[in-house]
Amino acid sequence: GYDNESSIETLNLTDKRNKRIAWNINDEAYSTQSIFHNDYRVKYAKLTFPLQGYLRTVKEVKEYKDIKYFTTDYFVEPYRVIKGTMSITIPEWLEMEIKEYHFGNNDIKRLSKKVGADTQVTFKINNLSPMKSEYRMPGNSYIYPHVLYLTQSFKDSKGAEITLFKETQDLYNWYSSLVNDVDIQTTDIAVKVNELTAGLTTDDEKVKAIYYWVQDNIKYIAFEDGIAGFKPDSPQNVFSKKYGDCKGMAILLKTMLIEAGYDARLVWIGTDHISYDYSTPSLSVDNHMITAIMVDGKPIFIDGTEKFNSYGTFATRIQGKQALIENGDSFLLKKVPQATPEFNKEIYQGTFKINGNDLVGIMNKELTGEQASSFLYGFTGMEQDKRQEVMLKVLTDGNDNATVENVSAFDPTDRDAILKLNYDMKVSNAVSSFDDNLYLELDPVRYLANWTMDEDRQNSYKMNNTRVEQKNISLELPAGYTVETLPDAISIDNQFLKVEAHYTLDSNQINYNSQIKIKTRLIEKNQFDTWNTAIEQIKNFYDEQIVLKKA
Structure with missing residues (x-):
């Protein structure tokens, strides 16, 4: 698989004598029921074995244009892994932590050695059971052995250190840079806010009027394309098109609530499909964006994608999850309340x-x-x-x-x-x-x-x-x-x-x-x-x- 931030440079098939075998490779867009559109594509081909005992070797070279998107490797496959080796060489100029999850009783051994100035980390794998997709199972990150690659910093060609994600603050800084780069125009939005709140006297009435209007009038469509997988669309685009993904709906809600005079903020959060929290600064930590309105210094979370949620209630998929809330140059970490x-x-x-x-x-x-x-x-x-x-x-x-x-x-x-x-x-x-x-x-x-x-x-x-x-x-x-x-x-x-x-x-x-x-x-x-x-x-x-x- 690859996307706008990566490419497949090599994908070929050889026999036991290392002779190239002709291979009909397909290249198609990947889609899921939960995502309307994304930029992810898959190259795939059919493997055939003439007789039992034949050996086939698949060689793939994948290039990431930006190392921050190189985040995860799972050791399990849809089929049993009898024996395997996975090695990664960390160059001297790159600071990277490899964090292990769910090794448990699995036969996975980690070895590290120096190769010149670089560090080579090797995982030896034996007899891993196949992964299996089952109805209502927890997310894979709760179950299967895998590693997270935490790329913390690197040295450029002049030897200067460039920080990536050493701490949660670094992750927040990058998220904020994407949000701050969004062009926001409020002329039409302000007219609608005034119309929705006209004659209303209490804060709850005004917030509900705005929140419920977004739920009723903006269609949720999961659209992920390159950097737009992390960068929100502009609120005026979402407002005029009448559809958006979670980030677009969140920034529209924030903009409308600010126009009405409230302290509204964007919130990054991982749904219960993801096991990590923000103590691990990685792009794998979250997969959703919502809005919060600050009342007496405390956040009330608002999710525009949840069409029938009332103000002050939250979907189970985010209850109890840690949320990263905008707070100027810093951030707040709060948990979404857990319903009984x-x-x-x-x-x-x-x-x-x-x-x-x-x-x-x-x-x-x-x-x-x-x-x-x-x-x-x-x-x-x-x-x-x-x-x-x-x-x-x-x-x-x-x-x-x-x-x-x-x-x-x-x-x-x-x-x-x-x-x-x-x-x-x-x-x-x-x-x-x-x-x-x-x-x-x-x-x-x-x-x-x-x-x-x-x-x-x-x-x-x-x-x-x-x-x-x-x-x-x-x-x-x-x-x-x-x-x-x-x-x-x-x-x-x-x-x-x-x-x-x-x-x-x-x-x-x-x-x-x-x-x-x-x-x-x-x-x-x-x-x-x-x-x-x-x-x-x-x-x-x-x-x-x-x-x-x-x-």
Whole structure:
């Protein structure tokens, strides 16, 4: 792979006699689902081996135009590495630290020696398991053995020392130089700010008006091209085009808030996909930019790319992460607040009756935090003619026997309100009859019932967020029936989950109350047994049936 700051000078294939083999090399742009455009390209070709035991040698020469972009090397590959050697020669004029991560029990040995005035560092590798991409796994930097190259300084042709990234201050200085070089024109932006804040009296009202306007009117498009991977577009360009990447949206928000009279600043941050913090001055430390508004000397973080976040709330992907905040010639380091599980809630209130073999009733569902925002992302991101289909799928939560009608209207742009959905629900074939008894299950959602971790999974599992799911559902006893059996209560409390659920009888009504709290996002591979045992208990609870006896 290469980009605007690098090039592939050589890529060839030879046999065991070092004879050149003709090779059909492809050269294509690289794309991912998360990035709309970048300047990264890949050269690739097909390797063939006529017989087992044949030897092929691939030689690649890649040149970096700027050493600050030479940051990382991973030792693992998509295939098993039986034996390998990686060497790097650090010239006398370059000051570089090589920082190791996750060597652990892997057979990787580091050797250093002098080669003239230079230093050669060699890593000997034996029998490394292949890397594997799995759903909801932590980022690679948390898992796989790799090194960071921290290029600290070099001496130019005259022997003068040029500092690169020795300290966090040096990294901040470079980031600031890119930001300070952005041409900012505020004429049109100021008009819009005055329009948005006209008649508003409180600071919160004014900030929200600006923040929510950017969320509603500027489309987030991840566009990375050379230095633009680090340098923001100008705010007036983002304002006029009505789209931008995270840096463009951040600098537009900053500019608008400053026009409104607030102390707004840019913030560099790494999402939870990245394991490092700013104690390691490297371009690998962060991958995102947001805005902060300073209130009484403390930052309130604002992320324009999070379309449905309310003012003062933050996406899980940056919660608890260290943020680098503009502060003139210096900088501030602050952590984004960590939300509790109670911030992300789904609350169900339902009343059901038995109608033949079906359960019919009314359900009220409330969503807060990222439970609300993720629903709204999915709903508004669909074409109009498909939104109803998405709505019904979400509300039935994968229950093929459930159908939903008469869903109440809601305003997806009202970020400060609890998202409330009221609807009629029917669960077909939920009731079985035998020998004058009725058998049924009352929970139409069965949250977590199928969330067992596959024992063949290679990596740990990372939840989208911590959260609470709460249900209060009642069932009216049909005339002429009494309760024969109610499922036993369940209570679980471990490092991952807190579960309390039970049934009670109140006159002619059965009440079902449950609360499931996911306490932590990460389930380590060696903790799967504990998790799966709890999930099996939950599933068994769901499978226990209410038995009604004919009087």
